[in-house]
Amino acid sequence: MILIVLFIGFLLTILAIFSRRPDRRYALPGPKGVPLLGNILQIPPFQFLRFIEWKAQFGPIFLLKLAGQPVVVINSIEVAGDLLERRSGIYSDRPRFIVASELLTGGLVLPVVRYGDLWRKLRRAAHDGLRSQTMPGYELAQELEAAILMESLIKDSTSNSWAEEVKRSTASSMKTAVYGTPPITSINDPVVSYINAIGHRVTLAMVPGRYLVEFFPKMLLLPGWLAPWKREALSWFKRDSEKLRSLMESVEQQVINGLQIPSFATNLYLTRGRHQLNRIEQAWLAGTLFTAGSDTSSSTFTFFILAMRLYPEVMKKAQAEIDRVVGRERAPNFADRDKLPYIRALIKEVLRWGPVTPLGVPRQAQQDDYYNGHFIPKGSIVVVNAWGINNDPKVFPNPHEFRPERFLDPSGTADVIPEGTRNQGHVSFGFGRRICIGMNLAVQFQFINIATLLWAANVEPGYDKDGDVATPSNSPSNWVDEGAVIRPVPFPCNIVPRFSGVEEVLRRTRAGRSI
Numbered sequence: 001m002i003l004i005v006l007f008i009g010f011l012l013t014i015l016a017i018f019s020r021r022p023d024r025r026y027a028l029p030g031p032k033g034v035p036l037l038g039n040i041l042q043i044p045p046f047q048f049l050r051f052i053e054w055k056a057q058f059g060p061i062f063l064l065k066l067a068g069q070p071v072v073v074i075n076s077i078e079v080a081g082d083l084l085e086r087r088s089g090i091y092s093d094r095p096r097f098i099v100a101s102e103l104l105t106g107g108l109v110l111p112v113v114r115y116g117d118l119w120r121k122l123r124r125a126a127h128d129g130l131r132s133q134t135m136p137g138y139e140l141a142q143e144l145e146a147a148i149l150m151e152s153l154i155k156d157s158t159s160n161s162w163a164e165e166v167k168r169s170t171a172s173s174m175k176t177a178v179y180g181t182p183p184i185t186s187i188n189d190p191v192v193s194y195i196n197a198i199g200h201r202v203t204l205a206m207v208p209g210r211y212l213v214e215f216f217p218k219m220l221l222l223p224g225w226l227a228p229w230k231r232e233a234l235s236w237f238k239r240d241s242e243k244l245r246s247l248m249e250s251v252e253q254q255v256i257n258g259l260q261i262p263s264f265a266t267n268l269y270l271t272r273g274r275h276q277l278n279r280i281e282q283a284w285l286a287g288t289l290f291t292a293g294s295d296t297s298s299s300t301f302t303f304f305i306l307a308m309r310l311y312p313e314v315m316k317k318a319q320a321e322i323d324r325v326v327g328r329e330r331a332p333n334f335a336d337r338d339k340l341p342y343i344r345a346l347i348k349e350v351l352r353w354g355p356v357t358p359l360g361v362p363r364q365a366q367q368d369d370y371y372n373g374h375f376i377p378k379g380s381i382v383v384v385n386a387w388g389i390n391n392d393p394k395v396f397p398n399p400h401e402f403r404p405e406r407f408l409d410p411s412g413t414a415d416v417i418p419e420g421t422r423n424q425g426h427v428s429f430g431f432g433r434r435i436c437i438g439m440n441l442a443v444q445f446q447f448i449n450i451a452t453l454l455w456a457a458n459v460e461p462g463y464d465k466d467g468d469v470a471t472p473s474n475s476p477s478n479w480v481d482e483g484a485v486i487r488p489v490p491f492p493c494n495i496v497p498r499f500s501g502v503e504e505v506l507r508r509t510r511a512g513r514s515i
């Protein structure tokens with residue numbers, strides 16, 4: 001009798017294993033790995049470049065195994081659209097990061113929140129404050145910050161410290177947009193340093209292999225005295241929540257005192273009845289937007305400066321357009337945007353050309369799926385090689401060339417936008433339901449800073465320590481991976497005023513836009 005029960009149990013186990021294991025014939029193609037580790041050892045830094053090589057071998061969608069975890073890599077705009085947009089019900093979740101997105105941040109950091117009701121609430125509230133209709137509310141502060149940035153860049157035009165100044169200015173602009181605070185004078189501003197430190201802790205906690213609990217989730221049940229990593233993370237969550245809440249409370253207090261400075265947090269507080277977020281959720285949402293927007297925007301602007309240093313003829317063409325529309329008596333403003341098609345095209349090209357977030361933010365398949373006859377198991381991590389798509393020669397001929405004209409019709413006036421790019425011209429903001437919620441603000445930030453810099457100054461070659469002309473390039477040896485973003489390694493260059501009187505106009509612009 002016992003033998004019969006054991007035999008039936010054995011048969012059921014085998015059946016269960018084989019009903020879950022896909023037939024190998026249906027598996028996605030992909031590089032062969034080694035036992036246990038799978039493809040881990042084949043993945044170098046700047047993996048998106050290797051993914052382009054594998055695309056040539058295995059096609060636009062392939063499978064990697066990282067220590068048993070299936071990772072599906074998408075390398076074409078069509079496949080990304082098919083899965084992340086047309087099957088968004090399956091592909092809108094994020095992978096689980098126990099320490100980073102649960103313990104350290106209470107599951108409240110929008111880019112890594114699991115797909116579900118809380119995500120919907122946070123996303124709706126974020127959309128409320130960042131949709132295109134709200135953008136004019138941010139313009140005055142962005143024009144002010146662009147004038148401040150330009151004044152300081154040209155004041156010390158031969159300095160190599162421009163990259164630090166770009167970081168300060170971006171953090172300042174994002175802090176004003178989120179909390180309505182005046183411009184900051186130093187990147188060491190205490191609020192900026194605090195929120196950046198939270199971002200840094202989260203990024204570090206996501207490094208694969210850092211915490212065993214990610215591989216053995218049952219360890220989460222250990223009591224704090226046996227799990228110092230858990231105790232520490234929970235204590236950071238408490239401290240960070242208090243800090244972020246105090247920032248929201250100062251905004252609330254201003255509104256209560258009758259002072260409504262336009263900002264994301266002011267809007268969040270005023271619309272709290274509609275989105276139903278509690279105070280801690282509101283506080284984390286505001287703080288998250290600051291971090292998600294700062295490094296991405298400053299790195300993009302740094303790629304713009306690199307492009308101007310490498311393509312002086314593009315710079316001249318853009319400046320000619322600005323001179324025609326704006327003249328020299330005033331600095332550019334948002335009212336000029338519709339009349340500056342070349343600048344709009346140039347912004348798209350910067351976002352396409354610079355690998356700021358080359359692999360976007362990963363997704364996770366919420367159920368088993370088949371694509372073109374290939375099996376994608378539930379729980380697979382799904383990564384889109386955005387940089388690979390942005391550099392696909394079929395969509396963008398001569399992709400390594402910086403050429404804003406690719407986004408203009410032959411008359412140079414009408415925008416030309418490749419299909420499947422959600423009207424952006426590139427896929428750097430992602431896809432589907434989890435597409436970057438801050439993209440309107442991000443593009444607006446780039447517009448005013450790019451237009452102001454081109455109006456005010458030339459980006460000219462700088463010199464290295466030996467006195468030789470520095471020769472930066474847009475290639476791996478000139479990129480630095482900071483975890484959340486990739487940016488160009490700072491390179492010497494000179495930002496030189498284009499005409500006398502620039503400083504005076506910038507001073508007037510600043511004085512006319514106090515917030």
Ligand code: HEM
Pocket residue numbers: 110111112123126130288289290292293294296297300356357360361362428429430431432433434435436437438439441442
């Ligand atoms: C040039 C600048 C920026 C780039 C390149 C960028 C890129 C991205 C990408 C690739 C994603 C993931 C999209 C996906 O999963 O398909 C994302 C998500 C996100 N971004 Fe941005 N971003 C930028 C600026 C901003 C700004 C300024 C903000 C805030 C105001 C922001 C807030 C967010 C948030 C909250 C998410 C998570 C959305 C979600 O998971 O539902 N980003 N961004």
